[in-house]
Amino acid sequence: xxxxxxxxxxxxxxxxxxxxxxxxxxxxxxxxxxxxxxxxxxxxxxxxxxxxxxxxxxxxxxxxxxxxxxxxxxxxxxxxxxxxxxxxxxxxxxxxxxxxxxxxxxxxxxx
Amino acid sequence: xxxxxxxxxxxxxxxxxxxxxxxxxxxxxxxxxxxxxxxxxxxxxxxxxxxxxxxxxxxxxxxxxxxxxxxxxxxxxxxxxxxxxxxxxxxxxxxxxxxxxxxxxxxxxxxxxxxxxxxxx
Numbered sequence: 001x002x003x004x005x006x007x008x009x010x011x012x013x014x015x016x017x018x019x020x021x022x023x024x025x026x027x028x029x030x031x032x033x034x035x036x037x038x039x040x041x042x043x044x045x046x047x048x049x050x051x052x053x054x055x056x057x058x059x060x061x062x063x064x065x066x067x068x069x070x071x072x073x074x075x076x077x078x079x080x081x082x083x084x085x086x087x088x089x090x091x092x093x094x095x096x097x098x099x100x101x102x103x104x105x106x107x108x109x110x111x
Numbered sequence: 112x113x114x115x116x117x118x119x120x121x122x123x124x125x126x127x128x129x130x131x132x133x134x135x136x137x138x139x140x141x142x143x144x145x146x147x148x149x150x151x152x153x154x155x156x157x158x159x160x161x162x163x164x165x166x167x168x169x170x171x172x173x174x175x176x177x178x179x180x181x182x183x184x185x186x187x188x189x190x191x192x193x194x195x196x197x198x199x200x201x202x203x204x205x206x207x208x209x210x211x212x213x214x215x216x217x218x219x220x221x222x223x224x225x226x227x228x229x230x231x232x
Contacts, residue, residue: 003157034216034217034218036218045207045222045223045224045225046158046219047222048218048220051218051220052216057220089157091158091218092218093217093218097173098171098173098174099160099163099171099211100160102157102158102159102160103157104157105157105158
């Protein structure tokens with residue numbers, strides 16, 4: 001099972017909006033509305049930010065939003081803040097040999 | 112709120128067996144509503160799903176690791192464990208335990224802090 005493809009890095013200035021893409025296939029991202037997004041600060045555990053493509057768990061800022069079109073899912077962070085600087089990973093349910101697959105990860109830098 | 116905590120040796124010799132335990136607090140591992148999973152992350156790399164167990168003892172493993180992995184559960188201690196045999200340097204990684212809802216989004220919602228395991232002689 002191949003990892004989902006994410007850009008290695010995305011950057012933006014405070015207050016701006018950025019979007020991270022997550023590209024898979026019709027066997028994962030494109031076939032199911034089960035895409036999740038995780039935020040991971042250095043040395044910390046991943047934190048669930050978005051589930052089921054566009055739902056936010058309780059306590060997650062509404063500056064984070066998710067969407068999907070075809071085989072590509074996206075995470076948008078609006079009103080970028082210094083605390084948003086972290087690695088972000090997507091994951092998707094897959095019809096292959098594992099229940100879900102993770103993305104390659106994106107490092108978000110706040111300029 | 113549920114919390115998960117990994118424990119185990121931080122250094123394992125090549126060809127030996129890596130053994131880790133995850134202790135769950137703030138909720139019962141026997142609730143029947145969750146899978147209990149292991150995921151790892153080599154330094155500077157992405158996340159890899161290792162496998163998971165249900166409270167009944169039913170397991171699912173990543174085919175790439177299946178021949179070397181055993182996940183077990185001890186409901187009396189509210190713990191589940193990972194054993195990975197015949198380890199090599201390629202198994203050096205931060206190992207996370209995590210919880211995944213049985214009915215709902217098929218990906219973890221809560222994770223432990225992770226524990227670094229280094230394979231070296």
